[in-house]
Structures are given as C-alpha cells and as structure tokens.
Amino acid sequence: MPYELLVEVTRNGIVESRHFGAAVVCDYKGDVLESWGDIDNLVFPRSALKPLLAIDVVQSGASDHYALGDAELSLMCASHQGEEMHEKKVGGWLKRLGLNPDYLACGAVLPDDRENAHKLIASGQNGCRLHHNCSGKHAGFLTTALHLNMPLKDYHLAEHPVQRLSLATLSNLAGTDLSQYPSGIDGCGFPALTMPLLCLARIMARFSNPEKLSGPHTKAIFRLHEAITREPYYTAGHGTVVSDLIQVTKGKVLAKTGAEGIMTAALPKQGLGIALKISDGSARARSVALLAILDHLGILSDSEKRQLETHISPHLKNSRDLIVGDIRPAQSWISA
C-alpha cells in the first residue's frame, strides 16, 4: 500500500469516507524530515508547479520590461478562481503586451467563482479564456516569449523554447533532469510533467530558501515570495485555503494546489518544502492534510489556527443548512 489514511469525512461522528495519500516534508538540502506513504511514487504536480514556472518571467527581465506588478506575478503563480478582479487584471496585462485573450492557449471556460459565473450566465455570456484558472500562467509565458523574441505560436507545447527554458529552470531546482520522466497534457494544454513526490517537495524546499541555490534564480524567487505575500488573493481567490493561508501567515506558508489532489507548501523561514498527493484526486482532503502537517510541525500559532479554523476541519452542511458532518485529519494519523 503506497498510501496512508490521511483524512476522514464524518457524518454524525461516524466515518463515512476515507482519503488515502502520501506526503513528505524536506529541507532545502533535500533531506527528508518526515514522510507518509510511498514518496518515490510518480505524481503529476499539475498547477503546483506554477510558482516555479513564474521564475523565468522575472529572471529574464520580462517582468521589469513590461512593468508587471505584484498582482500580475501572483496571478502567474495562480490557479485563480476567475473572480472579476482576476479576469480584469489578466485582460489589462494582455492589452499592455499588445495582445488579447485569443492569444491564450487555454480553453474558454466558465469561472470557478460562482458569483462571476452567475453574472456571466445572467447576461447571456459564456466564460472566456481569461476565466481559465491558468490564464495568468499563460499571460506570463507570453510575456517571457515576447521579451526574448521567441515566436508566440504554440508557446504551450513542450518543444517551444519558452517551455524548454522553464523545464531547465525546474530541473535546476529539482537537482535532476526532469525530462527523464514521462509526461502528459494538462487541462490548459501545457505539458503535464511527472516526478516522484519527494522531488516535488525538494523543489518546494529550494523555492522556500533560494539563497543556497546555485545559479541566478535566487533574486527572482525572492521577488515572487514578495509578490505572492503582498497579493495573496490573486494567487487563488477569496475563501480559498491557499490565499487565506498566505494572508493569515503573512507569507510564512506559501501554499499551492495542483489538480487531482496535489498540495504543496514552501516555508521560507524554515527552508522547508512540503508535497502531498491525495490518491483519489480529492480537493477537499488535500487542504485538510496540509493544515494537519503544518500543525504537526508547529508552524501555525494559536491565533493563526483560529483564523484558519474553517479550513482546518471544515463542517459539512446539508441543503437545510444543518451541520451534518466534518472533514478531519484521520485519527490514526498525526496530531499536533
């Protein structure tokens, strides 16, 4: 069994559903501090790589050249919810580049944000490419490609030079050539890399403390820390665990989600990286598991825990608005 029981969903105190997963905490030297399940298993990090994919836009000088602010850089690291503020910011950014949403390679979708989705539907509109949770990442890749005089066409395909650049950057952080692992296609058309879960945690640990990195990444990564911490609601959205964690901890925990049950965090103060995979791909379990690990490591203060209460052990309500159950770390697993 490559997974351990991490999260339980209860109804009236009785366990109704169980989520299994693997998780690992390691330091910027790459050493494992603690782990659960098989951490050598290949995972698709999916959107958890976005903060790492944002390094090149800063390092290449594209970010300065096009005067990207904190919000744009935060959006490059984001799986945003497609709130109106996200949509507008990416739209304005593209305009400044002399481009429009048709340049984005991601598909048009209704935003995840319910309010904005309903507003669009009510006015007879469909979602557009700006609403895709990856639109900031796509705008960032276009920015880098423009600045480096690369063709804009097919910037989402693995063989495009801007993708090769980002694979090299990722491999540098990973300390290993990531092209050795198989890959697929992501929801937005980008390559979907695979790597061992431990490798993902190592990348996050090196992102958390870039001072020890060889190469020119250090400054770019510190700039991203700053941008995400200043504009946490551009890197996910209101009510999300990612934005709330960054906001409440003032950047002490830089969390990121990936589709199919992936969750990561970089802890700049401690120089630690965390990566976890919920085997079944569940979104509800990954954040509860991450918060349990953070609590176990003693990262969160009592005040921070109070502010994050609804994420630490969310209540389940029924259609009559009654609390009928909870999502909690498995009782057989870690405790603080």
Added chain:
Amino acid sequence: MPYELLVEVTRNGIVESRHFGAAVVCDYKGDVLESWGDIDNLVFPRSALKPLLAIDVVQSGASDHYALGDAELSLMCASHQGEEMHEKKVGGWLKRLGLNPDYLACGAVLPDDRENAHKLIASGQNGCRLHHNCSGKHAGFLTTALHLNMPLKDYHLAEHPVQRLSLATLSNLAGTDLSQYPSGIDGCGFPALTMPLLCLARIMARFSNPEKLSGPHTKAIFRLHEAITREPYYTAGHGTVVSDLIQVTKGKVLAKTGAEGIMTAALPKQGLGIALKISDGSARARSVALLAILDHLGILSDSEKRQLETHISPHLKNSRDLIVGDIRPAQSWISA
C-alpha cells in the same frame, strides 16, 4: 486495509489517481458470490436506499389512490438531476395532492442539470425545493403520510410514523433490525442510516427477486421494477450512468447511486444484488467500478457494452477539448 484498488485515473497512459473501495455481489438468499475489501464495514447507503423507500407508497395503496404513474414512482426512487421534466413532474404531483413545494422538507438548491440551472440563473431565479435531487422521494413520503392520515409535519424526522414504517420495511428486506446501527442526517434532512456493505447488497438482492420475500412486499417491488424500467430517465436523468444502464439493458440492471461513492444494482433476472463503496466518496469511480463488476459477471452483451462505452471507461478531456486521459478499472483488479 479494508479497501482494494478498484479504479485508476490515467493521463497519457500514466496512472495519476487511484480510487480504493469495497464491493460485494450476493444472491437473494443472502449468500456472497464474490467480494472485494471489507464488506462488514459500516456504510451510509444514502440515496441508494430510495428504491426501497418507495415500497411503502405502493404497498400502502397511496400510489393507487393518488393515481401515481410510472414517472412519479420512478422519481420516488430517484436522485434526479433537476431537469425541467423532473421539476415539472414533481410540481404537478404535489398539486394533485393539494400541496405545494413548501411542504417538501429538503432545501432549495440549483438543479444539478446544467441546462436547467443556467436557464434559472439567466432569468434571475434561484433553485427551489423541486430541484433538489430528493424531491421525488419527499413527494412520495408526503403521499404515503396523507393516505395513511399521518401528520405531514416533520415527516422527514426519524420518529415520524412514516419514517418508522419505512425503517420496518427496510429491516424486513435486510433480514435484520436496522435500528441497531447508528445513523446521521442526510443532505435532504432525512435520517441517514448506516449498515454493513453486505447488508446493503442483501437488500438489493431481495429487491431484485422479491418472490422469495416473506410479507406483502412482492407486488409493490414488481410494480417499482416496472415503473423504473418504463421511465428510466425519471430515476436519474439524461447522460447519467443509472438511467442509461436501465434503458440500455431494458431493466436487466436496476442501478442506483448514493452520495459519497455508493453504487448499487439489483439484477432481477439473476436474483442478485450488488453494493459498492468508493472509500473517498468519488462519483466518477463508482460507476466505472459497477460496470466492471457487471462485465466480470457476464451480465452485459457486446451490444450493451458498446452503447455504454462512455460510462465503462470515460475519457477525460481538457479545456481545449483534447482527450488527455481515461478512467478505467484498475489493471490489478477484475477483468471480464
């Protein structure tokens, strides 16, 4: 480990996510033919009990008295999607009873059916109680209560006589007193019973072949078979695995979903019942697992399998409408 690996989600042929679960096939005598994982584990059957909860409305004479047709009986067994045809049928039924949607104890929700939900949003409306997937079950309980001169108030609470009646019916089918097990509250306000997974399969087996049942349930159950088979799209909806399975197999497989990864089937020709639980509560895995078991048992013809192809191993498409992966029975699990 009380669960086995049942379903895999792949991306470019590489396994990205894994769903674990338990499943059991038994006959109407209660004997286990085959099982996977721990089948004595307590589960919440949730909506999988609806076809059983519909027995009393027929047996009590309420169904004849109020001239319920196939569609209404199918809706009583349904977790419907809230399509316009579902909403209208339940609305008309309540009207015939001299009631209105306010009598339903379930909460008001937007329908699961995307088309109907968007139509409501576009016209500035919220969903109502008729759109709740359980509205047919609620209308059925109101019908029985009216016919038996029970109070309508609090018909959703465990201590109400109409709930006690249905618990007795369920216990008769289970061959054991179900009040021995703990319970919670369901999404619609009804009691959410628990029972061992095997017990749920036994109930389904006895529902599949009611001729051997002691007691007066046989005729009512045959009437429900007939109604569901004639009106399969009222018992779930268009595009759902439940309705498509019943339609394609012409009632050879009476499938039913329950929230949090529950799936059941009654096979009237064979006198078999199937119950399975996906540990993590996933909806995408439960139907793939059921279809794998049906195929393993040799229940489906080649023609039926062709018609059910999109449910047997669904493709995953990305926002660019590319096929990027599949959901399939785990390769280590059963094959036909």
